[in-house]
Amino acid sequence: MDDPVVCLEFFSGIGGLHYGFEQSGIPGTVAMAFDMNENANTVYEHNFGLRPNNRAIDYLETADIDKYSANCWLLSPPCQPYTRGGKYLDDEDDRARGLIHLIEMLPKLRNVPRYVFLENVMNFENSQSRTRLVETLGTLGFEVNECLVSPVQMGVPNNRLRYFLIAQRRWAADDVENAARTTKYLARGADAVHKDWPFGPAVKSIDAVCAIPLSSYIDASLDAVESLRVPQSAILKRQRLEFDIVRASSAQTSTFTKSYGSRNLIGSGSLLQTRNLDVVENGFGAPERLLDLGIRFFSPKEVALLHHFPYRAADSPVADGRHYLGFPASLTQRQQLQLLGNSLNVKVVAELIRHILFA
Ligand SMILES: C[S@@+](CC[C@H](N)C(=O)[O-])C[C@H]1O[C@@H](n2cnc3c(N)ncnc32)[C@H](O)[C@@H]1O
Incomplete structure (x- = not known):
């Protein structure tokens, strides 16, 4: 060069x-x-x-x-x-x-x-x-x-x-x-x-062992955040489809798309199970079985980290000469997820x- x-x-x-x-x-x-x-x-x-x-x-x-x-x-x-x-x-x-x-x-x-x-x-x-x-x-x-x-x-x-x-x-x-x-x-x-x-x-296999554990990208303190919970009504609407649900112990997540975080729950990215972790369920034919599993969306921070952005929640975007990714407060969670779903x-x-x- x-x-x-x-x-x-x-x-x-x-x-x-x-x-x-x-x-x-x-x-x-x-x-x-x-x-x-x-x-x-x-x-x-x-x-x-x-x-x-x-x-x-x-x-x-x-x-x-x-x-x-x-x-x-x-x-x-x-x-x-x-x-x-x-x-x-x-x-x-x-x-x-x-x-x-x-x-x-x-x-x-x-x-x-x-x-x-x-x-x-x-x-x-x-x-x-x-x-x-x-x-x-x-x-x-x-x-x-x-x-x-x-x-x-x-x-x-x-x-x-x-x-x-x-x-x-x-x-x-x-x-x-x-x-x-x-x-x-x-x-x-x-x-x-x-x-x-x-x-x-x-x-290729969802069970395959990956080098970096999914748990290291997950912030368990977000399990209680109301805005990340998948609405029950959106779950119950999907009777004949399989949900893509992962746990912190899972090997992989699927692609997050720009629909992630909306009521379009199928094919837009993995959902995270946070309760009753011994139950493995995809909801096919009986989505009500998912209601006790603490199903939530991955947060913008977690998706950003899975996409390997140098995420930083704090307001100052530049530290140690590198650029970090933070979102201005004016953007809603859904808008942040939409932008991340479009990214790489x-x-x-x-x-x-x-x-x-x-x-
Ligand atoms: C697949 S996304 C790229 C995302 C980007 N790599 C990132 O990391 O966020 C495509 C982008 O192209 C922009 N775009 C599409 N058509 C465009 C056009 N004709 N002129 C300018 N921007 C356009 C969209 O607004 C969108 O942000």
């Missing part, structure tokens, strides 16, 4: 990629962040002292980007275009426009970045958006690496299988080999995506940045 790393963070949310970059230990800065969600921007500013640009990324011009002389792009665009919920509309989905716009802008920039790091959901590797991104990067002389990684592969008791693209410019934009190299790479389709790399095979695992990002992007 010759020049200092200057990053731009697109679709910045609460700054998961910024924390990941910082935790990687690579010296550098994030010069600007971009996101149109005002709640996310308030949290970002609270912690980093930098107010992200709230203009829709679809409307940024080359000058808006070139002016930062950045050499590293960090991106985590919306995942809905690549999910069943979003009808797999891919690059036809309005929510993919920001990413497509950035891809189209890349060759026109005066300051084409040297490093690109992108996070998205599994299935992005099958999308037209990914083909367009890889094609553009390849043509500009980037070497591309792609992988699917879950934090459980790194001993974190939270499953969050995600797609990562890690690209570094290795050849000149006018290198005659770029086009042929890219065509060959794209011909491999999704096979080019590493499945057990670079952190080893995923731990900081430890996975840090390791990929350290070991792959800047290796």
Whole structure:
């Protein structure tokens, strides 16, 4: 690495990629962040002292980007275009426009970045958006690496299988080999995506032993907090579905989504059992059996820790030169969980940045 790393963070949310970059230990800065969600921007500013640009990324011009002389792009665009919920509309989905716009802008920039790091959901590797991104990067002389990684592969008791693209410019934009190299790479389709790399095979079973115990992420003093209790009425409404309930002794939790903490209890993330711990029950067909088990949501602090954010409840966001994650008092618990559900695992990002992007 010759020049200092200057990053731009697109679709910045609460700054998961910024924390990941910082935790990687690579010296550098994030010069600007971009996101149109005002709640996310308030949290970002609270912690980093930098107010992200709230203009829709679809409307940024080359000058808006070139002016930062950045050499590293960090991106985590919306995942809905690549999910069943979003009808797999891919690059036809309005929510993919920001990413497509950035891809189209890349060759026109005066300051084409040297490093690109992108996070998205599994299935992005099958999308037209990914083909367009890889094609553009390849043509500009980037070497591309792609992988699917879950934090459980790194001993974190939270499953969050995600797609990562890690690209570094290795050849000149006018290198005659770029086009042929890219065509060959794209011909491999999704096979080019590493499945057990670079952190080893995923731990698939919920009973598998994880290196860091779930109990170490749990704050038992929160068991009594009323706002974290799952409402009985929401439990009783679900008659024919299995609840995902874990205990502090469990090996894993499932992915926390942006619906976590709402009345949408199925598929949005694990619930925590705090009483009668000898009873193991998923409520299928008889949700009333769950009512004595002290079922609660994981708190924003616990989800943040499972995502390996450097969480800090205190008000002062900066201590010992690092940035911590705290939430301004203006955000409700549900809003905090929503933002965390949209975010990512900081430890996975840090390791990929350290070991792959800047290796
Ligand atoms: C998957 S989330 C990324 C979260 C982020 N990595 C974090 O750690 O919180 C996608 C983010 O993109 C933002 N977003 C979506 N479309 C956008 C657009 N066209 N312009 C700007 N921001 C956009 C959303 O507000 C959301 O915060």
